[in-house]
Amino acid sequence: MKIVSVEAVPVTLNFREPVSDSWGVYAASRHGIVIVRGESGEYGAGEIALAWFGGAHTLCQDVNRHWSDKLVGLDIGDMTRIVQTLDYLCSFSKRHLLAKAGVEMAVWDLLGKTLGVPVYQLLGGKQRDRIALTGGMPMDAVERMTETAVKRVKEGYTELKLKVGLDEAKDLAAVRAVRNAIPDSVRMRVDANMAWKDAKRAKTVIDEMTAYGVDIVEQPLPDTQLDELAWLRSRTDAMILIDEGVWDVHDAKRHLEREAADMLHVYISEAGGIGGAKRIFELAALYGKDCTIGSMPEGRIGAAASAHVAAAMGNLSHRPSDIRGFTAYAEDVVSEELDIAEGSLIVPDRAGLGVTIDWDKLRAMRA
Ligand SMILES: [Mg+2]
The missing domain is CATH 3.20.20.120 (Enolase-like C-terminal domain)
Structure with a gap:
């Protein structure tokens, strides 16, 4: 099944209480939620997670502006091709590995949901x-x-x-x-x-x-x-x-x-x-x-x-x-x-990663 769209949605996840380590104190984390849709209409969800350096929002822009077009049309069963494409796209900086992870896990989620099996x-x-x-x-x-x-x-x-x-x-x-x-x-x-x-x-x-x-x-x-x-x-x-x-x-x-x-x-x-x-x-x-x-x-x-x-x-x-x-x-x-x-x-036992998006929450937490 071919990928028909890839979107990274910037979100802000607030911590319950500020989090600290030897690098500093943080009140919230800026992440990206990646939605990969297939021809069936089903979606897979991934996450771009980055607690430091201003968060993952610029990575979301990169995915939406420069990555999405290169991924649309690839087959979700063709994981090697998808990973090679992502490797090429993230060859300029290590931070892009985080964006690669977000997209890649969304494809696994979609593949698992499509086949009806958990990713493990x-x-x-x-x-x-x-x-x-x-x-x-x-x-x-x-x-x-x-x-x-x-x-x-x-x-x-x-x-x-x-x-x-x-x-x-x-x-x-x-x-x-x-x-x-x-x-x-x-x-x-x-x-x-x-x-x-x-x-x-x-x-x-x-x-x-x-x-x-x-x-x-x-x-x-x-x-x-x-x-x-x-x-x-x-x-x-x-x-x-x-x-x-x-x-x-x-x-x-x-x-x-x-x-x-x-x-x-x-x-x-x-x-x-x-x-x-x-x-x-x-x-x-x-x-x-x-x-x-x-x-x-x-x-x-x-x-x-x-x-x-x-x-x-x-x-x-x-x-x-x-x-x-x-x-x-x-x-x-x-x-x-x-x-x-x-x-x-x-360990979640449902198909794919075993989680589903609450679209109202995603809208509310969108940055
Ligand atoms: Mg550690």
């Missing part, structure tokens, strides 16, 4: 029904982080992820306080979002944190410091999870070749979509490595796409992923809820 079926089948998630802990005063930790454990999360990186003494105090407030069985990881700049200093901090049971450190150093990351990996007891350093499969290859990663944190959006994310998983498998899935955070469409990939990949880590960012938004453009139970995301 098209990716090789469902390996698991639920995706374990980390309990998120935004940077905050130590007492508030501790309260959040206790709450997350009560909600059923078995691993907490603390954002760190701006203040060493405070970070260590937070790790200590949280450790003392939660059961020993609950695991802890930290995410420095590249905030530490010196490998030796980072090693000292990590060594102190591992004494409190932190055993995964996410992106401790800037994404350019591959040799330093490899050094840190060989000299600390924590596993190094690479996040900012890996967008697409080329980044993944660099990190794996240089032995700079124990695990890769894959984003559907940064990878250029479902197929791009799958390629990273498959490459990591060749190196005997597992991956987890991150969150831009996408809204429910991107989160559903992430869930389908997570469900289907053989080397999804048994350690939790982060597909919970969608819960931070006050409202979304889709009708269905995505369910989280006991700290795990339930």
